[in-house]
Amino acid sequence: MSVQSISTGVASTIEEIQSLIGDxxxxxxxxxxxxxxxxxxxxxxxxxxxxxxxxxEEVAAIVRICARNKTPIIAYGTGTSLEGHITAVQGGIxxxxxxxxxxxxxxxxxxxxxxxxxxxxxxxxEHLRDMGLFFPVxxxxxxxxxxxxxxxASGTNAVRYGTMRxxxxxxxxxxxxxxxxxxxxxxxxxxxxxDLTRLMVGSEGTLGIITEVTLRxxxxxxxxxxxxxxxxxxxxAVDTVIxxxxxxxxxxxxxxxxxxxxDAINKYSGLDYPAKSTLFLEFHGSDxxxxxxxxxxxxxxxxxxxxxxxxxTSTEDRSKLWQARHDAAHSCNALRPGCVLWATDVxxxxxxLAECIHETKKDLATASMPxxxxxxxxxxxxxxxxxxxxxxxxxxxxxxxxxxxxxxxALDMDGTCTGEHGVGLGKIAYMEREHGExxxxxxxxxxxxxxxxxxxxxKIISMN
Amino acid sequence: MSVQSISTGVASTIEEIQSLIGDxxxxxxxxxxxxxxxxxxxxxxxxxxxxxxxxxEEVAAIVRICARNKTPIIAYGTGTSLEGHITAVQGGIxxxxxxxxxxxxxxxxxxxxxxxxxxxxxxxxEHLRDMGLFFPVxxxxxxxxxxxxxxxASGTNAVRYGTMRxxxxxxxxxxxxxxxxxxxxxxxxxxxxxDLTRLMVGSEGTLGIITEVTLRxxxxxxxxxxxxxxxxxxxxAVDTVIxxxxxxxxxxxxxxxxxxxxDAINKYSGLDYPAKSTLFLEFHGSDxxxxxxxxxxxxxxxxxxxxxxxxxTSTEDRSKLWQARHDAAHSCNALRPGCVLWATDVxxxxxxLAECIHETKKDLATASMPxxxxxxxxxxxxxxxxxxxxxxxxxxxxxxxxxxxxxxxALDMDGTCTGEHGVGLGKIAYMEREHGExxxxxxxxxxxxxxxxxxxxxKIISMN
Numbered sequence: 045m046s047v048q049s050i051s052t053g054v055a056s057t058i059e060e061i062q063s064l065i066g067d068x069x070x071x072x073x074x075x076x077x078x079x080x081x082x083x084x085x086x087x088x089x090x091x092x093x094x095x096x097x098x099x100x101e102e103v104a105a106i107v108r109i110c111a112r113n114k115t116p117i118i119a120y121g122t123g124t125s126l127e128g129h130i131t132a133v134q135g136g137i138x139x140x141x142x143x144x145x146x147x148x149x150x151x152x153x154x155x156x157x158x159x160x161x162x163x164x165x166x167x168x169x170e171h172l173r174d175m176g177l178f179f180p181v182x183x184x185x186x187x188x189x190x191x192x193x194x195x196x197a198s199g200t201n202a203v204r205y206g207t208m209r210x211x212x213x214x215x216x217x218x219x220x221x222x223x224x225x226x227x228x229x230x231x232x233x234x235x236x237x238x239d240l241t242r243l244m245v246g247s248e249g250t251l252g253i254i255t256e257v258t259l260r261x262x263x264x265x266x267x268x269x270x271x272x273x274x275x276x277x278x279x280x281a282v283d284t285v286i287x288x289x290x291x292x293x294x295x296x297x298x299x300x301x302x303x304x305x306x307d308a309i310n311k312y313s314g315l316d317y318p319a320k321s322t323l324f325l326e327f328h329g330s331d332x333x334x335x336x337x338x339x340x341x342x343x344x345x346x347x348x349x350x351x352x353x354x355x356x357t358s359t360e361d362r363s364k365l366w367q368a369r370h371d372a373a374h375s376c377n378a379l380r381p382g383c384v385l386w387a388t389d390v391x392x393x394x395x396x397l398a399e400c401i402h403e404t405k406k407d408l409a410t411a412s413m414p415x416x417x418x419x420x421x422x423x424x425x426x427x428x429x430x431x432x433x434x435x436x437x438x439x440x441x442x443x444x445x446x447x448x449x450x451x452x453x454a455l456d457m458d459g460t461c462t463g464e465h466g467v468g469l470g471k472i473a474y475m476e477r478e479h480g481e482x483x484x485x486x487x488x489x490x491x492x493x494x495x496x497x498x499x500x501x502x503k504i505i506s507m508n
Numbered sequence: 509m510s511v512q513s514i515s516t517g518v519a520s521t522i523e524e525i526q527s528l529i530g531d532x533x534x535x536x537x538x539x540x541x542x543x544x545x546x547x548x549x550x551x552x553x554x555x556x557x558x559x560x561x562x563x564x565e566e567v568a569a570i571v572r573i574c575a576r577n578k579t580p581i582i583a584y585g586t587g588t589s590l591e592g593h594i595t596a597v598q599g600g601i602x603x604x605x606x607x608x609x610x611x612x613x614x615x616x617x618x619x620x621x622x623x624x625x626x627x628x629x630x631x632x633x634e635h636l637r638d639m640g641l642f643f644p645v646x647x648x649x650x651x652x653x654x655x656x657x658x659x660x661a662s663g664t665n666a667v668r669y670g671t672m673r674x675x676x677x678x679x680x681x682x683x684x685x686x687x688x689x690x691x692x693x694x695x696x697x698x699x700x701x702x703d704l705t706r707l708m709v710g711s712e713g714t715l716g717i718i719t720e721v722t723l724r725x726x727x728x729x730x731x732x733x734x735x736x737x738x739x740x741x742x743x744x745a746v747d748t749v750i751x752x753x754x755x756x757x758x759x760x761x762x763x764x765x766x767x768x769x770x771d772a773i774n775k776y777s778g779l780d781y782p783a784k785s786t787l788f789l790e791f792h793g794s795d796x797x798x799x800x801x802x803x804x805x806x807x808x809x810x811x812x813x814x815x816x817x818x819x820x821t822s823t824e825d826r827s828k829l830w831q832a833r834h835d836a837a838h839s840c841n842a843l844r845p846g847c848v849l850w851a852t853d854v855x856x857x858x859x860x861l862a863e864c865i866h867e868t869k870k871d872l873a874t875a876s877m878p879x880x881x882x883x884x885x886x887x888x889x890x891x892x893x894x895x896x897x898x899x900x901x902x903x904x905x906x907x908x909x910x911x912x913x914x915x916x917x918a919l920d921m922d923g924t925c926t927g928e929h930g931v932g933l934g935k936i937a938y939m940e941r942e943h944g945e946x947x948x949x950x951x952x953x954x955x956x957x958x959x960x961x962x963x964x965x966x967k968i969i970s971m972n
Contacts (some may be wrong), residue, residue: 070513073939151859152753152754153750153754153857153858153859154857154859155754156857156859185568194850195699196698196699196703197699198697198699200844202697203607206674207697209697209703210674211671211704219949220925223945223948224945225724225944225945226544226943226944226945226946227623227946228924229886229923229924229942230857230922230923231856231857231888231918231922231923231924231927232855232857232858232887232888232889233662233666233673233855233887233889233924233927233928234660234672234855234924234926234927235660235662235710235924235925235926235927235928235929235930235931236852236925236926236930236931236935236938236939236942236943237657237660237710237931237939237950237968237969238707238710238711238715238949238950238953238954238968239660239673239703239706239707239709239710240943240946240949240950242703242706242707243702243706245703246699246701246702246703251702251707262756263754263755263756265756266872276515286617289619289725290616290617290619291598291727292726292727292729294758297859323789330797330800332796332797332800333548333794333796333797333800334794335656336794336797361792368581384866389699391695391696391698392695393615393617393618393620393694393695393696394617394618394696395615395617395618411885423695423697424695424696425695425696436558454695455693457697458693458694458695459694460692460693460695460697460698460699460700461696461700462699462700463695463697463698463699464697464699465699466699467700467701467702471700474700475700475701478693478700479690479700479701479704480689480690481687481688481689481690482689482691482701483691483701484687484691484959485683485702485704486701486702486704488955488957489702489707489953489957490702491956492952492953492955492956493952493953502702504702505701
């Protein structure tokens, strides 16, 4: 499909959508540019127009117009994706669902919630707090739950509570022909046919647009305790994680930050942690169980060269402790003001984690830019953050090479090129190697559900 | 496709497969009939031949022959399905994978296992015991793990450990064109494209044949304690379950048996439980946590008219306690020797469970056959077991009507027509009502991945 033919279609698409939603369709350059760039290093590619949708039916009507004119459609929540997911590589219409931000129903007995896709995770947890419930998936950014669903997001709590894969019960999706589909009933389990819910989770807007999501909720634990532990070396920290998982301690968070990252955080936040490999931990449960879990992990840590736990139990102290972890990205920015960040995202079987991190650190030894490491290591998932000088294209090329080698290493260990950020633009090149013949199955599904390739084209799989 | 045209194709299919695997292809009537009937009330429909496959490559070669001749293929594990999944409604080749029963790799560090599809769950747990690991999904029958994957099975432990949906990490599948696909890498999570693993879990052999499965394992808990508790009435038992889940007690099993079922079990097993609504419970954890959990549930039970817990903690006593629960089906058989059993399988949001069971019991009041109730109630899933005199066709018709009303009731409550048994033949009629437009998405996927409809045709969705 040539760019020319799209542009012709777009003119009448814009006209038709305008007559449907009036000035909630914008072609202003600032609006388009705002919607053509996410948080990643991928360059801005603006859509031709942005439609601010307000209901499932409106999204369906917009999709039908786009389908008729074969105009690309890209769904947009908060724009916090990390692999260029929302860039309009073939132009087209960006459907911004951030105004669809109503929490439609909280099922306190069923511990579930149904909401519109523009609701963000912080908004949801704010809403739930007084009911004693919470939604655990926390990717860092205050992302929209529609976007988190589309990306199969996870983050710090996944080791205990699972990812979006485990926590989405059902959703409403507008398919490429404008058909409205509900992927599942609200019961906790079902064996009634193909798992459309899981098919849509992680499909990054390439199969349909999510307009409603039903999520699983959890009771706020009776007791929460957080701790920080510094290790003599990286291996000790990683071994502690592996042993914690293997013993079956139901740890809620177990995050690794390497020496480079700790140094950056100290500088950014004015803290004085030792610049050594460090674990940030959190325990959820009854008072007794939290104490028991912490003692067991402290014992493991001690055997692996870890120091004493610094605990934080009050809400305020815990927030302060975790702020340091959450500031990891900001601290990278601060290391080299004006820099561009490039976050890698491999995930390997935990038995290979120590080796994978070790080899990676060796590979970074001669890198010309800093690359702090943080990891949701309980799942075998870790990130490097390349801190790149945008005026030095050779650094971008070097990051690309280092990332390629990291992914090769993870794939050799039966891991994945992306644990939680998704494919977007940045991982397409690795999908063939990761999935082999599986790609042809994905491609067949994409082709049959979106025959004109209008749903977020150019993402996840190359259709050529 | 007429039966005639299939039969013509089958002759040359049989010849070609015979030249491939010799006498491991059987056309003996006894073998064919054995493979044409599962444990359900659905009538025998024998395949034209049974191929005993021994490797992924062999299954692929058989599928390629069938694809060329457009011959139906039905995968077969232990034949313990409950909705006619393995009946050869259009004839064709049954691919029996029960000889593919090798455990290929246990990852003690990663707590996962890769095995061939014919391995049964008891065989697996026997193999794992000395390593301190176990696989929790327990549908009752000693089913093959390939079959459990294809059916999205669950059972008594699902409330704590999830179903096959949560516990299959990856699999190898032979697609309808003979292509061999691995659905995912072995890492615990990934955001790399469409979730082919979850697409295949529960696809009942209609999209491909599973020839290898990687499953998640768990550490055998430090302490296990089981208990039985009798209630004054059904509502009290159900309310106890709901409150247990809502408080977030990580109960491992919480099974409901109604008065009719308890009476049948007493008679069958020579036990003397009160013939009243009863919960069978199991707690997993550390010594202290098991004690704490049990005390909390005992408190809830007491408030809801439950009696004292009768505990069983030794392996032997627990086995005896659970034997009574596992004998539920046998006890139904014993109630009416020579009878046919028909197990229903709805699952509803737990907030609607009491109402759904209550309405169902009311509807059963005038039924002309006994219909004991057992339920994995922590998930909102329960079964009636219609005990039908095969010489009275009017009882089969009545069961059909009662089951239809039960499913309508569950769907009205946003539940599903099958919580764990699968669709097979028995639930096809309800899929349209349960999924609405979703059926067209399922049908599109089936059509594109199996254009000639050779993979277990006539199951899950009507293709007409």
